[in-house]
Amino acid sequence: MYGNSNQPIIVLKEGTQRSKDKEAQFSNIDAAKAVADSVRSTLGPKGMDKMMVNSIGDVVITNDGVTILKELDVQHPAAKMVVEVAKTQDTECGDGTTTSVVLAGELLKQSEDLINANVHPTVITNGYNMAAAEAVKILNEIAVDAKNDKMLKTVSDTSLTGKDVGDDSDLSHLSDIIVKAAKFVADEDGRVDTKNIRITKKVGGVIADTYLVQGVVIDKELVHSRMPKISKDAKIAVFNCGLEVKKTEIDAQIQITDPSRMNDFLAEEEAGMKRMVDHIKETGATVVFTSKAIDELVQHYLTKAGIMGYRRLKESDIESIAKATGATICGEVNELTEKDLGTAGCVEEKRVGEDGMAFITGCKNPKAVTIFIRGGTEHVIEEVERAINDAVRTVGITLEDGKVVAGAGAPEIELGIRLAKFAASVGGREQLAIEKFAKAMEVIPWTLAENAGLDQIDVIIKMKSAHENNKDGKYFGIDLDSGEPVNMLDKNVIEPLRVKTQAVNSATEVANMILRIDDVIAARRAPPAPPQGGAPGGMPPGMM
Template sequence: MSAQLGGQQILILKEGSSRTRGRDAQSMNIAAAKAVAAAVRTTLGPKGMDKMLVDTIGDVVITNDGVTILKEMDIEHPAAKMMVEIAKTQDDEVGDGTTTAVVVGGELLKKAEDLLEQDVHPTVIAQGYRQAAEKAQEILKELAFDVKPNDVAMLTKIAETAMTGKGAESSKEKLCGLIVKAITMVADEDGTVDIDNVKVEKKVGGSIDDSEIIEGMIIDKERVHPGMPKVVTDAKILLLNAAIEFKKTEVDAEISITSPDQLQMFLDEEEKMIKTIVNKVIASGANVVFCQKGIDDIAQHYLAKAGIFAVRRVKKSDIEKLARATGGSVVSSIDAIAEEELGIAGKIEEKKVSGEEMIFVEECKNPKAVSIIIKGGTDHVVDELERAIEDALRVVGVVVEDKKVVAGGGAPEIELSLRLREYASSVGGRAQLAIEAFASALEIIPRTLAENAGLDPIDMLVDLRAAHEKGNKTFGLNVFEAKPADMKEAGVVEPLRVKTQAISSAAEVAVMILRIDDVIASSGKGGGMPSEEEMAAMGGMGGMGGMPPGMM
């Protein structure tokens, strides 16, 4: 980038910096964003395929989850990174619909490219897209129907929709039952759901059907002393955030001992201090101690003699969940130990799960924190199961909070597409073109569902449109029978928030990328665009498989 001044060239940017401007910059960014959308498109829907991602050290991830795929792919290009961001946001907000958000975003940019070629100004397109996105939110709210938070059948359907197409297909019913049970247990009275209160423990071994829910907590630890009981019934649980060991001075201090009997006295005192602490624990009536810090060897011996089950170095998050599950409170000082601080559980047991000792805290009266154990044949199966369960948990949680759902299977997209076309003609002007582009871009979802199931997308779209024009608003694509069907009746439903969030993020990212007309990449190793010499060395564009520079 340079300016001419009296015939002499002045460099403004550092040498080696590259600058792409105008239509080139736009088409380069759009191509990058479209490539990201194309990468996840085949995973959409019940017949979507999985991706196998291998990282630099050879670790393998096999997944169908849009956001996982995009996180694992090491994406360099700045515009492509923006697409990954919308998937992450979608994942944080609702947990599902990541692929939908990215695919719609890519399609919006593709349609915008056609308009740019007809010399429609990017700002006009951006304005039209914004209007269309706002209108789409209104229409979606009309399409939504209510769900009661205690409607287990409906919540199970929602979990099933979220898990369809993921590796957990085979034992979907069992898992969805566990998920709905877990969410209804941890939901607060006001309907808020904190997913962190459902702990998912994965173990390799056994089959998916062996997965189970524990009405309480599972802790990946073992008791501190073999002399302690393996099972405690009617447990009174002390949650301690203080060490059971003798107090050390906070400041540097020296103790000078001049004769052996003084040393013995000193040691006896230390032991007495520990015994006093243990007696306090015993006096409170606790028969189980979960300690966040250490437990001294001598203390272990005394606790074991008193028949108390103790665990040390329990994670802070686990202690907090235990407090929720058992109704106890976390005690931070030895002197504050009292009976009313204790939590209660029907049974605490140390069991071997796939060869590792774990502690089960079960039969809690009103557990506000629960655990799900998932099992599967291999690491990859269990990991993908965990991702599917996380998604389903989030989605069911969102529905319990919002109490609103829409039909799935591409039904809302087709309806939106029709209604936005009507809206476009009422708006008129150049913005009309952009709103129409937005409307046809939404059809990519049912279209992709059809393509992934090996059906003819055009036939399916025509059939779906016809059904919606007759006023069947909940008709979507039944990919198993290759015909439009009522998704609400079939039980294919998704939370309203999945759709509203996906469409608004897709529109935002499309508008953002469209408005960039100048890409200035500073030189410097690692990032940026390849220089012309590097490009020549790669054999022109051919070396990059026709990808825009810096894409991969």
């Protein structure tokens, strides 16, 4: 910076890097496009997988957009904003993460021409906001109702397609499980809290061995080998306290001067533990779960009373057991009453591979269920878990909203056509931005065709023609096997409306945020800390 006397005025700290105007904008846009390009090849049922190896050698193989971006160690600030888009999309919808990132990257790519033509970023962002609002209106217009189980299963099938979840029979089997699980935990208003759908996995068997447990599966073994292995018509006590002698709140010491009093002290401690178990037995409990420890003596008395016991459960496990069985979580053993007990048709310890697991089944009206995943390798079941997580969320939001749109690029082509017409009605410089927004929508069908090995230009031309010349053209997407436009409602390829609206809104927001940055000031990084220890050669400081 220079003053009136042409003398430099030092404002920033030495070593600070600064880029302004177009240089800053294009640098940020390039970073965002790089993130979008990194996941672009995974989009759609023909998308490829990525293998990521971290610094300690752990391997992740997936085509799930948000998982890939979480694993990448992204440093550029603008790139991190795009990663946040994927995380938001995953939180809100569970699916469409790759779509939102690719769309954000394309919106920024389309804006480059406008910036080079000296269209102000504020004009571009205004146009993008107008286009996004109109796009959401159009999506609501072309959406169809989805209330029956067949539609829900189709939504799940579409979400699972392209993930590494086996063949068509495995996909159909998993979709049946997912729809049942979502309907089990749905409340009276149709809202689905997917946290109540637990996913437990064990290596072994094949994907087709995955099944739904109407209750909870806990990856814990009985605390004592001689306890019963099964309890029919179980009465379940749930604690978040330890079943042991309580320690004092403050440090305390007991001094025993008479050796004979030592036996009295131990006998009283033992009697206290026996009373604890007697109280549990009096309530009628046949199974005990606790998030804390169970003393060895208490284990002994529980075994003698024929009561199953499990300890050191996670808080999430405790809450799920309470929801599934109707039990009340107790903070004190003495507070337990018969009304606090939960019920289950059966609590059984089963061997799964080399480990014992507790299966709590036959719950009357479970508000927590478990999908128990099996698969041949650790990588397979991890990818199946990611796929099921996505599908559970998509089925959940479909149950809540009751609206779906056709898949396979159909809504994006319809948006592109309608937004181009909308742009002409707006006028002004914003019209240019809306036209670019409409053009950006084509990136989704373009990428689907690219990943399927089809000619992208031919596919886009055929799809536009089908949309403009057919009564039900708005439902026509790309058949990735033949490359021809097909009615996706007839082909059972549908997606939740919320996935598309969220993708459009979040992609627009991040594109606008990046476009509005015209100055990047980066402080010089601190030098690495010197190694710990004395002066070189081990001499004390100050000596040669």
